[in-house]
Amino acid sequence: MDVLKTYKLFVGGKFPRSESGRVYEVTDSEGNWLANAPQASRKDARDAVTAARKAFGGWSGATAYNRGQILYRVAEMLEGRREQFAAEVAAAEGLPGPAATAQVDAAIDRWVWYAGWSDKIVQVAGGANPVAGPFFNLSTPEPTGVVAVLAPQESSFLGLASVLAPVIVTGNTAVVVPSEKAPLPALSLAEVLATSDVPGGVVNLLSGRTREVAATLAAHQDVNALDLAGAGADGELAKELETAAAENLKRVLRPDEGAAEGVDWSADPGTSRLLAFLETKTVWHPIGV
DSSP, X not given: OOOOOBOOOBBTTBOOOOTTOOEEXXXXXXXXXXXXXXXXXXXXXXXXXXXXXXXXXXXXXXXXXXXXXXXXXXXXXXXXXXXXXXXXXXHXXXXXXXXXXXXXXXXXXXXXXXXHHTTTHHHHHOEEOOOSXXXXXXXXXXXXXXXXEEOOSSOTTHHHHHHHHHHHHTTOEEEEEOOSSOOHHHHHHHHHHHTSSOOTTSEEEOOSOHHXXXXXXXXXXTOOEEEOGGGTTOHHHHHHHHHHHGGGTOEEEOOSTTTGGGOOTTXXXXXXXXXXXXXXXXXXXXXXX
């Protein structure tokens, strides 16, 4: 008899069971039972936000070079588990082996690509501003804070990497809700993050019912921003979450109506997601005589 794995959540660098004790069956594209995934509750979501807030000071205060090195280390570890992730992606998305491997390779490359931007994005987003007076006027980007990320539903690993890496490399911390029907690649990524150099709480993963977990995160007063990549195919849900997020003026990144699952995650991502969760601080300084 096969003993199917029961995964756990990833919160604060640890692997707790769901507070409610609930799990749900994860199946492959043909309906075969693969494993049990934890079904996060509202309490789990609140705990994840607390962990992300606690980690924010240290992570945002780290040098950009250091954050880039840590992301590169994650990519190295993903490379070492390439076959495992390819098998999970193939089962989750119903892809043939070569296509699944290509998705995993693209995800690893995406981590490396974003790691390289860690100490360069300041030059793109910041600069010296001309002013009419004896002053220096300098604008520099700073991380927004705790970002709730709804990962794409259909692209369980490449899409996940494409929305998570830019959030954390710029100094934010993240609470991630992975694909509801295909959470296993994300839960395996948590095992990589736990044994890499990523500090506990920088990334928190809550598998379960997207609508249930996302509603708590969107309304949470200590969440600063919300990425709705995983809700774009459900315009009603996206609108509900955006309305809840307005309560404390969260920054919201919302895809085009109904277009999220049509996104080609293998395309060049550009810098838009790096810039989406940065704030600009402007400093005035007098010129010495």
